[in-house]
Amino acid sequence: MKALVYDSEARHGVRFAEVNQPRPVPSEALIRVEAASLNFGELAFADRQLRPGQVFGKDAAGVVIEAAGDGSGPPVGSRVTSFAGTGGWAELRAVHTGDLAIVPDRVDLAAASAVPAAGVSALQAVRRLGSVLGRRVLVTGASGGVGRFAVQLAAKAGAHVIAAVGRPERGHGLADLGASEVISGTAVASEAVFAVLDNVGGPLLAQALEQLEDGGIALSIGWASREPTVIDFESLRMRGGRRRLEPFSVSGPFGADTAYLMDLLRSGHLDPQIGWRGSWNQIDDAVEALLGRRVLGKAVLDLAT
Incomplete structure (x- = not known):
């Protein structure tokens, strides 16, 4: 074949x-x-x-x-x-x-x-955050496959979603998907965030970590930048509080989560x-x-x- x-x-x-x-x-x-x-x-x-x-x-x-x-x-x-x-x-x-x-x-x-790989990755990552109702969630690499699903699913879960993209034109359509804010070329949000869903890695991930509020969590989902991440832990210590950074991996079996996303497609609640x-x-x-x-x-x- x-x-x-x-x-x-x-x-x-x-x-x-x-x-x-x-x-x-x-x-x-x-x-x-x-x-x-x-x-x-x-x-x-x-x-x-x-x-x-x-x-x-x-x-x-x-x-x-x-x-x-x-x-x-x-x-x-x-x-x-x-x-x-x-x-x-x-x-x-x-x-x-x-x-x-x-x-x-x-x-x-x-x-x-x-839908399957990108959608299930986004779904499981949003679920890993716990309740995001009324909380600020930063999605880096929001213009890509996982990013666009993450924006939609986090918004549906009640989050205030900040979508970060590399260039302004890459942000096209993200507001329609549920992003409350779209920023380009940076991971610096207007205010601290509860969570980061990072699809880029490199310097952008280090920048995003600085945006976490006390008790916040960052998930490293992807590495689109293919650049190393250097974290200034001393800077984080000086800010006080506790913040978590976790490498995220999708886990199977995938059928049930994929079926859930298929139902969202059918009903028009997922693009x-x-x-x-x-x-x-x-x-x-x-x-x-x-x-x-x-x-x-x-x-x-x-x-x-």
Whole structure:
């Protein structure tokens, strides 16, 4: 079957290849993939995550063509979306049924493919903060996939969301998603914040930490800057109080959280924020746009075109 695989010698580390069809174990369903989405981290850090020749892709949506042998999961013909470590950018994907979610009839499969990795990461990160009702939450890298979902979900949880972006034009549409404030080129909010959801790292994370109020928490979700973070702990000590910084990692199984997000899509309470969509034959264009910070939100590949 046709797939997009990791090759360090290829342009952007991605190339088409013919690979063996997956052989599902009893707890896995086999999906005919119709749409897949790209995530910044899986491309920027592919050399850390994939072996040469391994199939890319955390997110993929399509139709079940072989139900799980153990009887779990949806039947043949079901429209589903999935979140797993690899294997999504291929004509067929075998995925554990615990990491699948049914796609409602009214939801486009391309939109469904945009949600799992970024949406579930944002959902679990917002949940990790505890109650944010009436509290100020700073989201850095708010223009990206995780960032735009985090803005929406934190706002729905009752937070006063401050969305930080690299350039003013990257903030387009964030107010409509629920951001109360949009700032660019900095992580300096007008007032102290209860929490930081950081997708950038580097100097911006250190700057954001300085914004935390006593008892506040910062979650390091992503590392889009690919720059080291140097923290002035003496400055934090002089301010007094207690503040927490935690590395955040998403945890599975992902099916239940993905299903919750699919319901939000169905009801119109979540926007997938697809900023680029095209044939998977345009993979180079998609990767260049995403890594070049020209995509607001998610980039989606259609496998049928």
